[in-house]
Amino acid sequence: MPTVRTVSLATGRDAGGDTLLAWAERSANHPAAKPRPGGLRFAFYGRVSTEDRQDPESSWARQRDQAGVLVGGHGRIVAEFFDVGQSRVLPWARRPEAAALVAAMADPDRAFDAIVVGEYERAFYGNQFSLMAPLFEHYGVQLWMPEAGGRIDFEAEDHEQLMTSLGVQSKREITRTRIRVTTAMATQAREQGRYLGGRPPYGYQLVDAGPHPNRAHAAWGRRAHRLELDPETAPIVKWIFAQRLAGHSVARIARALNDVEIPCPSAADPERNAHRSGREWTHTTVRSILANPRYTGRQVWNRQPSEHDLLDPANTGLGYRQVQRWNLPDGWVISARPVHPALVSEADFVAVQDIRTPRGNPDPDRCYQLAGLLRCGICRRRMESCWSNNQAAYRCRHGHTSASKTDPDRPKNLYIRENRLLAHLPALYILLVQPDPVHAPPSAQDVIDHLREEKITLTCDPGTRSLRADAQEGVKIAIDRAR
Known part of the structure; x- marks a missing residue:
């Protein structure tokens, strides 16, 4: 009769001897680490997004105190990483202190065993936790959070669900705030014609408009503003519109203003235009x-809205960057009535927009085969296409425009006809590619296709009368002087 053996679920041992499980436990290659005297060493991470609307010192104190209470009795905080002026939407790699914390984690001799945060929203947003959790596991660093009551178990399903829901909530908070703010600003611009900030347009100045409409802001001493005419620059704006309506070109208007030495907008208000040369x-x-509709007296908002583009499409974990693009008129928010003095009538403003020079080639029969492929050998600027003596040509004016007087020390304009260049392209191609001699010589169009595909630009040097391919220094061919 066979022997009946019973196994204890608690110890994994049976009456007849050790089980395989007990043997595996005794044979562990990595014995459990002994508790460190004084408990775990924690690195505290916190963040505050804006310095002007939040006090970094009090925000740090609140987050630090919450983290200290959480780890009390389990260890002590030995290092601190606190980002100031960084939005939660930025990934850790783009926050200075968070990036420094990640770099410290990679050090085998780091001074901490775990990370503690005072609040989920201060550390993570959207799916950032799911992107960072594998990194914490990889370096063997624990993560402690108040929302979990302590240590996060990266393999526990309930903790994963909690982190996912908190990430969605954190993202929803930002999205909801953005929608509420933009909707409120659109309503204020349309119904109230309120000035919503930014530099005043050239020709206007800001004046006090009384206490801020928001009672809380008014109690803090904030004032509302409105646009009024600037007695020095407003006549210039009127003159610009009058000249354009009279049929003068934009270049002629700019040149006339420079000839009489009227300060440009950035020179007239340098404090608000420190980023411009003036x-x-x-x-x-x-x-x-000429394109600013606010000169009609109406408030116009959302002409240049903020949008978000992926920083790197190949690595979505890096998040987005904020960009500004000009909006089409159908996306503008226009006040229901005029709210500040007008410098041009609405009819005249619309008429000016209708006489703008259209973009693109006005003559579809004109074709520039080398457009975008040529650079000037003198100033390294990209040469512009032009039509000369009923032929396609290219020129470089070395930065000069018709809006200013010609500098007598400026090099002469570089002109070269397209047919002169096309005749030498096959020979240049042979020097670049060195094809099999049994193949037929390439056509000019074949060479152009190759240049665009390989993103190769050609440099025209009038001094040496040569055409050089920038892809390989020294690969050049002589050309005739084309003037």
């Missing part, structure tokens, strides 16, 4: 004034 009027400056 040297002279340019085409872009005049165009921006």
